[in-house]
Amino acid sequence: xxxxxxxxxxxxxxDAFRRIGAAMVTxxxxxxxxxxxxxxxxxxxxxxxxxxDDLFRHLSPKPRATARRAAASVPLPKPRPPEAPSAERDxxxxxxxxxxxxxxxGEQAAPPPTPQPSACRLALTDEVAIAPSIPDIKGxxxxxxxxxxxxxxxxxxxxxxxxxxxxxxxxxxMASALAEWxxxxxxxxxxxxxxxxxxxxxxDSFECxxxxxxxxxxxxxxxxxxxxxxxxxxxxxxxxxxxxDRTVPRGLxxxxxxxxxxxxxxxxxxxxxxxxxxxxxLDLMERRGNYRICQWDVWDPLPQKAPLLPAERxxxxxxxxxxxxxxxxxxxxxxxxxPEAKPDAEKSDAEKPDEAEPPREEKPAKxxxxxxxxx
Numbered sequence: 001x002x003x004x005x006x007x008x009x010x011x012x013x014x015d016a017f018r019r020i021g022a023a024m025v026t027x028x029x030x031x032x033x034x035x036x037x038x039x040x041x042x043x044x045x046x047x048x049x050x051x052x053d054d055l056f057r058h059l060s061p062k063p064r065a066t067a068r069r070a071a072a073s074v075p076l077p078k079p080r081p082p083e084a085p086s087a088e089r090d091x092x093x094x095x096x097x098x099x100x101x102x103x104x105x106g107e108q109a110a111p112p113p114t115p116q117p118s119a120c121r122l123a124l125t126d127e128v129a130i131a132p133s134i135p136d137i138k139g140x141x142x143x144x145x146x147x148x149x150x151x152x153x154x155x156x157x158x159x160x161x162x163x164x165x166x167x168x169x170x171x172x173x174m175a176s177a178l179a180e181w182x183x184x185x186x187x188x189x190x191x192x193x194x195x196x197x198x199x200x201x202x203x204d205s206f207e208c209x210x211x212x213x214x215x216x217x218x219x220x221x222x223x224x225x226x227x228x229x230x231x232x233x234x235x236x237x238x239x240x241x242x243x244x245d246r247t248v249p250r251g252l253x254x255x256x257x258x259x260x261x262x263x264x265x266x267x268x269x270x271x272x273x274x275x276x277x278x279x280x281x282l283d284l285m286e287r288r289g290n291y292r293i294c295q296w297d298v299w300d301p302l303p304q305k306a307p308l309l310p311a312e313r314x315x316x317x318x319x320x321x322x323x324x325x326x327x328x329x330x331x332x333x334x335x336x337x338x339p340e341a342k343p344d345a346e347k348s349d350a351e352k353p354d355e356a357e358p359p360r361e362e363k364p365a366k367x368x369x370x371x372x373x374x375x
Contacts, residue, residue, distance in 0.1 A: 118147050120172035129154050129179040130161070134169065137225070143208035145225040151175045154182045154200070162187075162197050168205035171225045174284050177263055178228060185259035189252070190235060199234035203279045212275045221266070227283035243280050244270050246301050253298045256280075261294035271297030 117133075124131055130153040137144030151168045153161040162182055170178070182197065190197045206225040210217030221227035232242040241248055243256060260267050260282060268281040272295035280296065 118172060120176055121147060121149075124149065124172060124176050124179070127155060128183075129175065131172075131175050131179075137206075139208050139223075141223075142219055143223045145171050147172045148225055149175050151178065151205075154179045156183055156187050156196075160196065163199050164202050165199055166202055168202050168228055169225055170205055170228065174226050174228065177284060178282070181259065181263050185263075186233065186256070189255055189259075190233075193235075193252075195235040195237045195239070197233055198236045200230065201232040201234065203229035203231040205229075212273070221283040221285050226285065227266075227281060229279045229281050231279040244278055246299050250298055250300065257294075257296050257298060261292070261296075265290075265292050267294045267296055269296030270299060271295060 121133065129151060131149040131151045134148045134150050136146045137148060148169060149172050151164050151170055153163045155161055168175070168178075182200065186197055204222060205228050207220075207222045209220055209223055211220045222229075230243065232240050234240050241252070243253060257267070257269075260280065264282045264284060265287065266281065266283045266285050268276045269279075270277050
């Protein structure tokens with residue numbers, strides 16, 4: 001056998017082995033494909049797009065048949081008995097708070113009871129004063145008060161009104177005391193003068209501040225709506241009477257002073273301090289032992305014209321006694337004493353005329369200064 005025949009046989013054997021190997025590979029792949037389980041179509045599509053999802057195959061959803069079997073094995077809850085309470089009663093907490101305590105549907109919660117009016121409020125009717133009630137005021141530091149009214153006018157017994165300008169915010173007891181003062185004291189005083197009161201000049205009523213408007217001072221009675229500052233009264237004839245005007249007759253001002261001090265626990269006016277020189281302060285402050293303060297000096301009226309020169313001394317006035325001076329006493333003593341005899345030398349010198357004396361030489365001042373400088 002030659003070399004060419006050997007190569008041909010070897011090539012044939014190589015091709016045979018290659019074909020056999022390819023056939024075996026084909027048979028093995030076919031067997032694998034035949035033995036693989038068939039997945040649903042959605043799983044096959046998903047495996048094409050994400051081949052690594054096969055690693056999490058145990059987490060994939062179960063087939064419908066398996067889910068149905070599992071659902072059949074789970075027990076269902078028992079039906080709700082007819083005597084059980086209705087589900088409408090199970091409401092949120094907010095609705096339970098808003099619902100009435102008895103739980104009856106269709107009923108609203110009862111509104112809180114309205115506070116009953118005080119005895120002062122019941123007595124302060126429209127026949128006494130026009131004073132509507134206002135809500136309570138609660139401010140910082142105890143400022144404000146309860147049982148408050150807005151005093152707009154005071155009704156006199158003859159149905160005439162005394163307007164309070166501007167309207168004053170006061171506690172009911174303070175407003176009642178003020179109305180009684182105007183009705184019983186000021187109105188009759190005005191009638192004796194031949195007129196009637198029409199307006200009350202309210203200088204200050206409620207104001208949340210310290211005493212005398214000093215920052216940090218103790219709370220004023222104005223801050224408690226328990227005080228009123230009165231500046232003047234206006235009469236029906238148009239006249240205005242200021243309570244601190246010194247031109248107003250003294251008797252009239254004293255009458256107002258005495259009547260105010262009887263009805264109010266504090267009365268401050270001119271003479272008390274320089275904060276009350278132009279108005280009268282009235283309040284109902286409660287103190288120990290019902291202590292009251294009435295400080296209002298009724299000054300005398302000023303003279304119409306101030307005198308420029310002192311008045312002349314009347315003729316019937318006694319003579320003025322002037323104290324004797326010590327120099328005058330000495331001169332009187334010398335005049336009473338006898339003159340002493342002088343020596344002849346002194347007499348001769350005294351008898352000489354002044355012209356006989358030689359004139360003294362006066363040195364200039366410059367020379368004296370020079371001598372002083374030299375010394």
